[in-house]
Amino acid sequence: MNTVNLTINGRAASAACEPRTHLADFLRDTHNLTGTHIGCEHGVCGACTLLVDGVPTRSCITFAAACDGAEVTTVEGLDNDEIAAELRAAFMREHGLQCGYCTPGMLVSARDVVLRMQDPTEYDIRFIMSGNLCRCTGYVGITRAIQRVIADRRARGIAAIPDGDRAQLGPAGSGNAGAVSANGAASKAAASAAKAPVSSGVPTVRKDDGWKPQTTFAQGFTVAHPVDVVWDFFGRVGEVASCLPGASLAGEPVDGHVEGQIKVKVGPISAEFHGVADIVRDDTSRTGTIEGAGKDKRSNSATRGQIAYAVKEGDKPGETRVDVTIGFTLTGMLAQFSRSGLVQDVANRLISVFVQNLEARLTHQAQGGAPESAPVTAEFDAGSLMSAVILGQIKGFFSRLFRRR
Structure with missing residues (x-):
């Protein structure tokens, strides 16, 4: 018997199994995850397809012991996945x-198509989905x-x-994937490439690609400092980033x-977005734009x-007036937060903290102190902010209710 340690649908799991036990049987029999269906047991029909380390995998021909230490996502683990939710609605x-x-296997494979392929033709979709067999539909509705x-x-x-x-390349779940030559033998060049740092996977900012944000809102605030001082401060990107709770830069622009990062906590979810940004400023009109993209690998x-x-x-x-327009698109696990009707209230509170930090730095600077030594709020917990927002909305509801009476 082998003890297999996996992360299944975001939770650590450990169980003993025979070395010959397939991953599908391990999930169904040991963890009661029966959403993974077993069909041909030869890796042909695709019914057992799930994600191992983010890669669609035939679980009926994958040994559970070979996946020790891997992250496994079954169809049950895609309940809150944005792409899977859209696919379920479209399938219906x-x-x-x-x-x-x-x-279940169709949804996992289809999710991979949506994730990876920018503009596939009908033929492309049929070709890539040919590894998932269906005896009922004729595939028209699926496509x-x-x-x-x-x-x-x-x-x-x-x-x-x-x-x-x-x-990386290699068996899904092995955790030891490395670059290999075309004939399967590792070459010295491939070995050197395997040791080299791999891409961080951070999205890049693409200019003039027609991108439109899912959510947009405007906000404005006033600070008690001259306009020239505030405009100069906005030009010091590192100091501006330090006023935004959880944000930091990897270096000067x-x-x-x-490049930089921002840490966000939403209830039990802690995310650390690493990304890049392009900054444009116009001294004549005192306007500027920041376009950025980032990714959190954990979620x-x-x-x-x-x-x-x-x-x-x-x-x-x-006094100085600052008007801000914010537009963003969020995908993945945290997209549930972006669709919430409370998101603008939370953003307003985040901006309020930013303004407090900005005022503290500018005041400290006006008094002759170093701006970076000013006390600021350094952490951002969206979960606590959400609680405060919800409580405020509940109080407002009852206040309006009793005023009617």
Whole structure:
């Protein structure tokens, strides 16, 4: 008997099994995850397809012991996955399922198509889905459902991730994938490449690609400092980033390009987005834009956004008005947060913290102190902010209710 340690649908799991036990049987019999269906048991029909380390895998011909230490996602683990949710709705609309036996494997494979392929033709989809067999539908509804989801996502500005963000080759779940030559023998050059740092998988900012944000809102605030001081401060990107809770830069901007990260906590989910941004400023109009993209590997969430800001004289002497327009798209596990009706309230509170930090730094600077030594709020816990927002909305509801009486 072998003890196999896996992360199954985001949770650590450990169980003993025979070395010959297939992953499908291990999941169904040991963990009661019966959404993984077993059909041919030869890796032909695709009914048992699931994700191992993010790669679609035939679990009926994969030994559980060979996946020790891997991350496994079954169809049950895709309940809150954005792409899978859109596919389920499209499968129902397009009549892409009948008996439903092949559907779990179909959804996993279809999700991979949506994730990786930017603009596939009907032939491309049929070809890549040919490893999943269905005896009921004739595949017409399935193909249409996948086409519909891809078209809808691309129309919303969500681009495909080339190769599904996979940087290595090798057996799914092995954890030891390395570059190999065409004939399967590792060469010295391939071995050197395997030791070299792999791509971080951070999305790049693509100019003029027609991207449109899913969510956009405007906000404005006033600070009690002259407009020239505030505009100069916005030009020091590192100091601006330090005012945003959880944000930090990997270095100073080079030709308007900068790399950095931001840590976000949403309830039990902790995310750390690593990304890049391009910065443009116009000293004449005192306006600027920041376009950025980032990814959190732990939750497999990705984001892209644009911030446009304008700095101008305030209503009172010595004050500055800053108007900000924010647009963003969020995919993956944390996309559930972006679709919430509370997101703008949370963003308003985040901006409020940013303004407090900004005021503290500018005041400290005006008093002769170093801006970086000013006390600021350094952490961002969206979960606690959400709780405060919900409580505020509940109080507002009852206040309005009793005023009517």
